[in-house]
Amino acid sequence: MGSQVAVSFLTNVARTAFRLGAAATLLNSSLYTVDGGQRAVLFDRFRGILDETVGEGTHFLIPWVQKPYIFYIRTRPHTFSSISGTKDLQMVNLTLRVLSRPDTARLPVIVQNLGLEYD
Secondary structure: OHHHHHHHHHHHHHHHHHHHHHHHHHHHHOEEEEOOOEEEEEEEOOOEEEEEEEOOEEEEOOOOOEEEEEEEOOOEEEEEEEEEEOOOOOEEEEEEEEEEOOOHHHHHHHHHHHOOOOO
């Protein structure tokens, strides 16, 4: 009789642990974090790219239906180098440095038209 109680207790503990693990996995897959200097654009499998951007913080999403794309919105330098010749046959190194950042209000349009690697 005592062994049946122990087996029943351990079975209940195993079921509870499995349910807690499944709930924790579901909760973990439905949260995402947008850090400082970043914005997120949500892709929905049914509606496509959503029109609003998501700011900093921890946010909820529907697992397997929505996927966040995280973008850095801080100013980043892009350097372009070129070697050119002058009239007196000397070689000159030219370097152009451009500072750019995406417009946060237009991030969904950028993703739709240019993709994730818009740089």
